[in-house]
Amino acid sequence: MSNTYNAAEIEKSWQEFWSENQTYRTSNxxxxxxxxxxxxxxxxxxxxxxxxxxxHVGHPLGYIGSDIVxxxxxxxxxxxxxxxxxDAFGLPAEQYAIQTGKQPADxxxxxxxxxxxxxxLMGLSYDWSREISTSHPSYYxxxxxxxxxxxxxxxxxxxxxxxxxCEELKTVLANEEVINGRSERGDHPCExxxxxxxxxxxTAYAERLIQDLDLVDWPESVKTMxxxxxxxxxxxxxxxxxxxxxxxxxxxxxxxPDTLFGATFMVVAPEHPLVERLVTxxxxxxxxxxxxxAAAKSELERTDxxxxxxxxxxxxxxxxxxxEGEAARIPIYIADYVLMGYGxxxxxxxxxxxxxxxxxxxxxxxxxxxxxxxxxxxxGVSQGTCFSGxxxxxxxxxxxxxxxxxxxxxxxxxLSDKGLGHAKTTYRLRDWLFSRQRYWGEPFPLLHHExxxxxPVDAADLPVTLPxxxxxxxxxxxxxxxxxxxxxLHVQGPDGATLxxxxxxxxxxxxxxxxxxxxxxxxNSDAAFSKEAETYWQQVDLYVGGVEHATLHLLxxxxxxKVLFDVGLVSEPEPFKKLFNQGLLTAFAxxxxxxxxxxxxxxxxxxDKATHKDSGEGLTQVVTKMSKSLRxxxxxxxxxxxxxxxxxxLYEMFMGPLAESKPWNPRDVxxxxxxxxxxxxxxxxxxxxxxxxxxxxxxxxxELEGASLELERHLNRTLKRxxxxxxxxxxxxxxxxxxxxxxxxxxxxxxxxxxxxERFLCALAPFAPHIAEELWHRLGHPANESIxxxxxxxxxxxxxxxxxxxxxxxxNGKVRSQLQLPAEKTKEExxxxxxxxxxxxxxxxxxxxxxxxxxxxxxxxFVVKT
RNA sequence: GCGGCAGUGGCGGAAUCGGUAGACGCGCCAGCUUGAGGGGCUGGUGGUAGAAAUACUGUGGGAGUUCGAGUCUCCCCUGCCGCACCA
Numbered sequence: 001m002s003n004t005y006n007a008a009e010i011e012k013s014w015q016e017f018w019s020e021n022q023t024y025r026t027s028n029x030x031x032x033x034x035x036x037x038x039x040x041x042x043x044x045x046x047x048x049x050x051x052x053x054x055x056h057v058g059h060p061l062g063y064i065g066s067d068i069v070x071x072x073x074x075x076x077x078x079x080x081x082x083x084x085x086x087d088a089f090g091l092p093a094e095q096y097a098i099q100t101g102k103q104p105a106d107x108x109x110x111x112x113x114x115x116x117x118x119x120x121l122m123g124l125s126y127d128w129s130r131e132i133s134t135s136h137p138s139y140y141x142x143x144x145x146x147x148x149x150x151x152x153x154x155x156x157x158x159x160x161x162x163x164x165x166c167e168e169l170k171t172v173l174a175n176e177e178v179i180n181g182r183s184e185r186g187d188h189p190c191e192x193x194x195x196x197x198x199x200x201x202x203t204a205y206a207e208r209l210i211q212d213l214d215l216v217d218w219p220e221s222v223k224t225m226x227x228x229x230x231x232x233x234x235x236x237x238x239x240x241x242x243x244x245x246x247x248x249x250x251x252x253x254x255x256x257p258d259t260l261f262g263a264t265f266m267v268v269a270p271e272h273p274l275v276e277r278l279v280t281x282x283x284x285x286x287x288x289x290x291x292x293x294a295a296a297k298s299e300l301e302r303t304d305x306x307x308x309x310x311x312x313x314x315x316x317x318x319x320x321x322x323x324e325g326e327a328a329r330i331p332i333y334i335a336d337y338v339l340m341g342y343g344x345x346x347x348x349x350x351x352x353x354x355x356x357x358x359x360x361x362x363x364x365x366x367x368x369x370x371x372x373x374x375x376x377x378x379x380g381v382s383q384g385t386c387f388s389g390x391x392x393x394x395x396x397x398x399x400x401x402x403x404x405x406x407x408x409x410x411x412x413x414x415l416s417d418k419g420l421g422h423a424k425t426t427y428r429l430r431d432w433l434f435s436r437q438r439y440w441g442e443p444f445p446l447l448h449h450e451x452x453x454x455x456p457v458d459a460a461d462l463p464v465t466l467p468x469x470x471x472x473x474x475x476x477x478x479x480x481x482x483x484x485x486x487x488x489l490h491v492q493g494p495d496g497a498t499l500x501x502x503x504x505x506x507x508x509x510x511x512x513x514x515x516x517x518x519x520x521x522x523x524n525s526d527a528a529f530s531k532e533a534e535t536y537w538q539q540v541d542l543y544v545g546g547v548e549h550a551t552l553h554l555l556x557x558x559x560x561x562k563v564l565f566d567v568g569l570v571s572e573p574e575p576f577k578k579l580f581n582q583g584l585l586t587a588f589a590x591x592x593x594x595x596x597x598x599x600x601x602x603x604x605x606x607x608d609k610a611t612h613k614d615s616g617e618g619l620t621q622v623v624t625k626m627s628k629s630l631r632x633x634x635x636x637x638x639x640x641x642x643x644x645x646x647x648x649x650l651y652e653m654f655m656g657p658l659a660e661s662k663p664w665n666p667r668d669v670x671x672x673x674x675x676x677x678x679x680x681x682x683x684x685x686x687x688x689x690x691x692x693x694x695x696x697x698x699x700x701x702x703e704l705e706g707a708s709l710e711l712e713r714h715l716n717r718t719l720k721r722x723x724x725x726x727x728x729x730x731x732x733x734x735x736x737x738x739x740x741x742x743x744x745x746x747x748x749x750x751x752x753x754x755x756x757x758e759r760f761l762c763a764l765a766p767f768a769p770h771i772a773e774e775l776w777h778r779l780g781h782p783a784n785e786s787i788x789x790x791x792x793x794x795x796x797x798x799x800x801x802x803x804x805x806x807x808x809x810x811x812n813g814k815v816r817s818q819l820q821l822p823a824e825k826t827k828e829e830x831x832x833x834x835x836x837x838x839x840x841x842x843x844x845x846x847x848x849x850x851x852x853x854x855x856x857x858x859x860x861x862f863v864v865k866t
Numbered sequence: 867g868c869g870g871c872a873g874u875g876g877c878g879g880a881a882u883c884g885g886u887a888g889a890c891g892c893g894c895c896a897g898c899u900u901g902a903g904g905g906g907c908u909g910g911u912g913g914u915a916g917a918a919a920u921a922c923u924g925u926g927g928g929a930g931u932u933c934g935a936g937u938c939u940c941c942c943c944u945g946c947c948g949c950a951c952c953a
Contacts (some may be wrong), residue, residue, distance in 0.1 A: 180950090221870060225948060228869080232951070254953060308950085335951095342952045349953085355867095356951055428952055508869070517945090547947085588877090621877080654891070656879055661946080663876065669890040677906095724882080736890035743890090808886045814935035815886055853933055855885055863933045 003688065004088055005680040007644025011770040015120060018402060023786050026081050027156025029536045035078075039257050041078040044069045044516055044538050044576075046545025046553070047085045049508075050111035052096050055118045056626060056665055057304040057634040057652075058585035065582060065729055066648050067124045071766035072726065074125075075792035082538060083519040084119065084126040087711045088135035091169065097726065102169055104440045105468075108135055108195040118636060123769050126789070130522045134250045139518065141463035142528035143190035143510055144445040148456040148561055151446070158436070158454075162341075165193040170474035172197060174433045174507065176229075176552045184552075195478075198435035198444065200506060202559045206230050206427040208573075209558055218579040227548040229820025230232075231428025236412045238348060238421040240266065241319035243329065245277055250318050251333070253343030255425050255426045256353065258407035259414070262371035263348035266318045266332040267311065267360070269340040280315025280333060287334060288310050294336045309360045311335030320348075321420045322397065322411075323687040343426050349388070358386035363412045371396045372404065405711065412644050432556065434507060437480040439472035441505030447491065448500040462558035464501065482506050512553050513560040516540050516575060525577070543576040546584075554579070581728060583661040587632035590619040597624065599631040605667070623663045634664050647673040650735055653767060658729035672849035675739050676771060679764075682746055683757065683775045691778040699754045707751025714744050715756050716799040722763050723795060731767070738764060754779065759793035808859035811843045825853050834860045 018024065018699035027034040045066050048059060070082040088108045096111075097104035112133060119126065150156045164173045168188035172195060177184045181191075202209075206509045210230050213223045235255035242248060250266060260802040268275060279287045290312040311333045320328045337345055337356055351361035351368045361368055370381035372391040380387040388402035398414070399407040409586045417419030435444070443464045445457035457464055467488035472481050480503035483489065492498045495775075516527070521533035545727050551692040554576070590598045590610050598619060605609045610619040626633045639648050653698040683692050690697070703711050718741040725734035741760065745752050758779060765772035776787040801823055807830060809817040821830065831852060834840060844862060851863040 194898085221948080222930095224870070228949060231949095231952065252953080256953080299951090337951045339952065347953045354953070356953075359951095426952080550948085650893095654878085660872095662878065665892075668878065668892050675891085707881095730880095732890080733881095736880070739890055804887080810885085810934075813885090813932090818886075851933060853885090857936095858885055861885080861933055 003684050003686045005677055007646065010643050010774045014770045014773045020023055023788050024127050025081060025129055026127045029532050032708065038077060038079040040052065040537060041073045042540045043080040043542045044540045045084065046549065047087050047515060048115060049087045049090065049092055050108060051092065052107065052111055054114050055635050055636055060122055060636055061585055061652055062373060062544045062582035063124055066653050068731060068766040069542060071125055071769065072792060074788060075762065076791060079521065079588045082126055083130040083513060085132035088133045088510050089441050089511050094438060121640055121645060123635065123649065130519055131517060132518055132522050133254045134515065135464050137463045138513065140442045141199040142441050144462050144464060145459060146514055146530060148445055149458050149567055153563060155204065157199055157565060158196055159199055159366065162192045162194050163197055164190045171436050172436050172476060176429050177326050179712040197433055200432040200434045202432045203429055205559050205562050207292050207427050208562060210702065211402060211575055215574050216577060219581055222547065222550045222579060226555055229429065229551040233426045235424060236273045236415065236421050237424040240321065240414060243317040243319060248274060250274065250346055251344045252346045252348045253424060254348055256350065256392060257411045258399060259350040259353045259371050260322050260411055262352045263320050263330065264351060264352040264367040264369055265330050266346065267335045267338045267349050268332065268346040269338045270336055271336045272345045275314065275334055278314045278316040283313060283315035287314055290334060297375065305529065307336055309335060309363050311360060316654060352381040353386065353388050355386055355388055369395060410528045411437040434631050436502035436507050437478055438474060438505055439469065439481040442510055443482065443505055444502035446502040450497060450500065509553060509556050513557045533820055539572040539574060540576045542580060544579045544580045544582060547581040579599055580835055582658050586623045586661055586663045587626045588621050588663050588665060589630050589632055592617055592619055593620050597630055601631045639669065643669055643673045644772050645677055650768055653731040654735040656732050658731060678746060679742050682749060683740055683778065695750055696757050696779060701753055707748035708753055711745055711751050712800045713802065714741055715760060719763055719795045719801060720795055735767065761787065761795045807856055809840045810859055810861040811864060813861060816840050818844045830854055830860060
């Protein structure tokens with residue numbers, strides 16, 4: 001047995017040990033080693049897309065954090081489900097394959113292999129027997145099966161709607177995948193095109209997707225993002241008559257029906273179907289021109305030009321249902337600030353109380369009527385400004401004098417009674433565009449009949465396997481590549497008729513909508529997951545991942561889960577009980593005086609001053625995202641090769657709270673390495689051949705006293721701080737506490753007892769599992785026993801307090817002196833001792849003490865007057 | 867523009883309830899170790915003044931509450947994230 005610390009050797013041997021002994025295997029109900037008395041804990045990382053670049057140092061931040069929790073839970077006696085897999089279908093995987101000239105199935109396989117290798121190197125305690133890949137037929141068979149459930153529920157439909165099209169990617173994209181008119185992946189421009197596509201009716205779940213956020217323990221920021229994305233508005237639909245068309249009316253949605261008396265004009269979206277009938281012959285040319293321009297504008301232009309409103313009069317008039325005579329006759333405009341996709345695509349414009357309408361009215365010199373009087377001290381229409389807040393109704397007939405809330409209610413009732421409107425709730429959420437004209441995705445399990453009807457593929461015939469294609473690139477015209485797979489395309493129906501397969505594929509998000517359920521029973525070939533497994537695991541207790549999925553994956557998965565809940569396949573209404581977002585890992589970069597960023601390999605960092613290697617110019621340090629061009633991307637493989645995995649894990653946690661974004665600093669890593677080495681020296685004498693220091697091998701050493709007693713106190717405080725760090729995932733404080741303990745123990749090494757050493761190792765084990773396991777065995781634990789299943793050390797409250805308390809003596813809140821006294825002194829004794837303190841006396845001289853404040857266990861403050 | 871989060875040494879960051887600001891680590895400085903260049907150990911290290919004791923000052927800025935504020939309240943500044951004509 002070598003007695004020098006060799007990270008590579010130790011880590012390799014224990015990783016092999018864990019693998020051979022299946023230390024992290026989780027048993028399911030029905031397994032021979034299943035223990036029904038253990039509570040369950042399901043802790044899941046957002047599984048990665050296996051990119052060609054491999055993991056960088058940012059991925060493991062969350063993985064290590066969740067691994068620490070999983071390891072602790074295991075030691076606390078939970079049956080812990082902690083699986084990992086790969087989100088392998090989708091656009092990036094396909095693009096990578098095209099770039100490398102390979103098959104996506106092959107690149108995905110290679111990349112997953114690399115990811116798995118890297119994750120093993122990090123000592124992550126996954127149960128690899130449960131690994132899944134969304135692009136494997138044994139998995140997507142069930143993705144297709146779940147799709148047929150959605151289809152049967154009427155939640156999947158085909159429609160020709162204006163959808164986002166990305167010319168660069170040659171595909172359609174979902175609303176959630178387009179940010180400010182550009183693709184979320186690759187940042188390419190996108191445009192609206194009317195195309196026939198498969199849609200999922202996520203809007204049917206809008207209300208529950210909002211309501212059930214109350215059931216989960218998620219960051220408030222993510223809940224807010226989802227609520228805003230779903231965008232619930234309560235108001236009323238109001239029906240306006242038309243002057244020239246008697247068989248039609250103009251329906252609008254408004255959140256402010258109380259301002260109906262102030263509606264002085266109407267605006268409809270340029271695409272509104274009624275425009276054609278409304279427009280008068282005089283206005284026809286101008287309207288057509290505006291419509292053409294609006295259609296040609298990209299979404300980006302349309303929103304960019306938000307500052308100035310534009311529009312055109314249709315020549316037509318609507319009738320305000322609550323006004324009389326000429327006042328009721330209000331002009332109808334078309335303008336692109338009204339969107340066809342929201343509400344009814346038409347609005348009643350109340351310029352006095354809506355900023356946008358106010359702007360439009362000013363632009364085109366339209367009438368403004370004040371119908372809401374603002375509260376005292378706030379400017380309103382009479383002061384020449386628009387007031388959109390709540391106030392008191394005026395100039396509104398029967399509503400006059402009512403508060404905004406009362407007026408809303410009254411007018412809605414009145415309109416309902418007359419059949420001119422009703423209360424209505426509108427959502428911004430659109431149905432989910434679910435089809436892609438791409439190769440690398442789940443084929444839809446649907447068959448088209450000659451008569452145009454569609455039937456889902458029989459469950460028995462699933463999966464519909466993705467055909468192998470040598471050329472799988474997207475078609476230039478946007479049609480599906482699968483349409484070119486001639487041998488695959490057609491199947492014989494039972495009646496001999498030829499059926500055509502659906503050639504669209506599902507988007508990359510499909511597989512991740514239910515993978516957490518598959519992990520519960522990953523090798524089941526008869527079902528997506530067994531009832532028994534699902535009943536046991538229920539839902540994910542802790543879900544760890546990046547915040548970037550707030551309105552994508554997390555919304556989609558909740559939707560699917562609710563559908564499965566409704567058909568009785570799952571027992572919880574929500575999939576993820578607690579969500580935790582780890583922060584982003586950034587890096588240092590360096591800027592010269594012109595503000596240009598200098599790649600780190602051109603920077604000298606001597607004496608803590610950054611200078612340019614060539615010019616010698618002084619540079620300033622800034623924090624940026626890791627990027628290839630700045631050469632500040634850190635590869636975990638390198639860090640582990642140089643320092644070992646335990647150091648790597650400790651550093652990742654030591655950097656700061658898990659939720660926070662923080663920069664990776666290569667210069668800080670050795671600090672954690674030194675801690676590991678100090679720890680090693682505390683346990684192992686390099687000059688001896690013993691497995692561990694002699695006094696640690698000897699268990700029974702009598703009473704706790706002297707150094708041992710002091711270490712016992714320090715150890716319990718350390719254990720307490722480690723415990724506390726799990727609450728907010730600020731493991732940096734846990735590592736700091738462990739460092740502090742080791743420093744202390746090294747000052748009196750003979751004082752450390754075996755039982756103390758063991759408890760410390762157990763608390764360390766989730767953080768630095770390899771060295772903990774090694775030292776555990778060096779202390780004499782049998783070869784087949786792992787520290788991974790040792791008991792998590794309890795905090796003994798008795799030893800939390802210090803024997804001596806350092807009392808701080810203040811005068812008027814300023815620290816003037818300190819006093820060491822035993823903890824058990826009474827208030828009177830403390831005060832007496834404090835008054836007798838020489839240093840303090842100097843500050844009290846010639847002054848009268850007005851008040852004496854004693855904070856138990858902390859300080860004494862004398863309030864004085866001169 | 868609206869909403870959310872944050873601002874603490876040269877750097878990453880500590881600081882249950884309002885109670886010693888700067889734990890722990892990096893860096894830096896000094897000394898020791900001479901297997902004398904990147905190792906280890908010991909000590910120091912917010913700023914200003916001082917040989918020192920010590921004093922003053924200090925958590926983005928300003929006001930307030932309090933015996934006492936990094937922490938609570940109000941206003942402002944800066945940064946990051948989300949939303950952005952959603953009627």
